[in-house]
Amino acid sequence: MLAAIFLLLACQLIGEALHRITGLALPGSVIGMVLLLGWLALVRRERPTLSAVSGWLTAHLSIMFVPAAVGLMQEGSALSRYGLGLALATGVSTVLTIVVTALVFRWALRRFTPDEVGKRPVQPAERGA
Amino acid sequence: MSALTDLLATPLLWLAVTLGVFEIFERRSHRSGRHPLCHPVLWTTPVLITLLWATGTPYADYKADTFLLSFLLGPAVVGLAVPIWAQRERIKRLAVPIVLSLAAGAVSSVVSAIGILSLFGAPAEILASIAPRATTTPVAMAIAEQLGGVPALAACIVLFAGIAGAMTATPLLNAMKFDDYRPRGFALGVSAHGFGAARAFQVSETAGAFASLGMALNAVMTAALLSLLAALL
Numbered sequence: 001m002l003a004a005i006f007l008l009l010a011c012q013l014i015g016e017a018l019h020r021i022t023g024l025a026l027p028g029s030v031i032g033m034v035l036l037l038g039w040l041a042l043v044r045r046e047r048p049t050l051s052a053v054s055g056w057l058t059a060h061l062s063i064m065f066v067p068a069a070v071g072l073m074q075e076g077s078a079l080s081r082y083g084l085g086l087a088l089a090t091g092v093s094t095v096l097t098i099v100v101t102a103l104v105f106r107w108a109l110r111r112f113t114p115d116e117v118g119k120r121p122v123q124p125a126e127r128g129a
Numbered sequence: 130m131s132a133l134t135d136l137l138a139t140p141l142l143w144l145a146v147t148l149g150v151f152e153i154f155e156r157r158s159h160r161s162g163r164h165p166l167c168h169p170v171l172w173t174t175p176v177l178i179t180l181l182w183a184t185g186t187p188y189a190d191y192k193a194d195t196f197l198l199s200f201l202l203g204p205a206v207v208g209l210a211v212p213i214w215a216q217r218e219r220i221k222r223l224a225v226p227i228v229l230s231l232a233a234g235a236v237s238s239v240v241s242a243i244g245i246l247s248l249f250g251a252p253a254e255i256l257a258s259i260a261p262r263a264t265t266t267p268v269a270m271a272i273a274e275q276l277g278g279v280p281a282l283a284a285c286i287v288l289f290a291g292i293a294g295a296m297t298a299t300p301l302l303n304a305m306k307f308d309d310y311r312p313r314g315f316a317l318g319v320s321a322h323g324f325g326a327a328r329a330f331q332v333s334e335t336a337g338a339f340a341s342l343g344m345a346l347n348a349v350m351t352a353a354l355l356s357l358l359a360a361l362l
Contacts, residue, residue: 054208085249
């Protein structure tokens with residue numbers, strides 16, 4: 001358990017250090033994620049505890065960003081001024097991104113990996129699916 | 130009485146209140162079958178803002194008291210490497226469609242969000258807050274801060290994007306006649322992060338796995354893309 005927590009903190013620490021030393025604009029935690037990926041590829045073994053710890057963190061992500069979201073109380077003027085633009089830009093961008101990603105995926109699947117097209121895991125039409 | 134005042138100077142009160150309020154809405158969200166509009170953060174945030182306002186507590190004090198919660202975001206982001214690693218076989222087999230659609234999705238998300246918002250004359254710090262809108266919240270907050278944006282605003286934009294994506298994806302993709310759950314799930318994860326993944330898992334196991342993959346990969350892709358842009362501009 002402690003070893004898994006250490007691994008996560010060590011990757012983040014090195015990530016934050018690299019972020020500061022190199023001036024790389026990637027956030028330290030994202031660099032840490034890439035470092036951990038490298039470590040998992042380098043030292044191959046079953047890691048049930050690491051899966052459990054990272055799974056626990058992911059399962060409780062929502063409450064971790066409550067303190068930041070509450071910070072909106074200081075952003076009242078930005079919200080009242082750009083609220084409409086923010087809502088519109090976010091909504092349109094979200095829908096557009098879904099459409100573009102799905103279309104490119106389908107096109108590339110047929111164009112570059114024809115073997116995989118047949119493996120399509122078709123499932124019975126589910127209600128609301 | 131001063132004994133109690135001392136107690137108020139510790140993080141205990143606001144940590145406990147945050148967990149308690151969150152748990153109430155978490156249960157309601159669970160009862161609703163995880164409906165996007167019942168997301169606990171959507172309801173916990175206004176309640177806490179009201180409580181802070183009613184008690185005259187400055188946000189800086191609240192932020193300091195709940196630092197323990199925010200701190201965990203960092204290790205949580207690092208831990209996203211674990212599900213990506215677990216799906217390496219799938220990534221290898223479908224590398225080309227995954228990489229191309231991820232790049233297309235990340236670029237269209239950033240360009241359309243910034244493009245539309247700049248029509249409203251928003252200043253740079255607001256644009257920087259919307260740029261990472263497709264990534265999972267902790268990554269979006271880190272990127273926004275990095276670009277000179279407002280992490281709190283980024284968190285709320287991401288929340289709204291998740292709700293919008295989770296509610297529109299199914300009718301949208303059905304209308305476009307997508308019957309393959311791989312592009313369906315992947316697109317949902319790339320555009321609507323954890324909300325998209327949660328919605329995709331309700332539809333199919335395959336869609337859910339691809340959505341988690343899309344979410345994790347887009348966190349890295351958007352971070353890299355925006356870092357590059359920031360370095361060039």
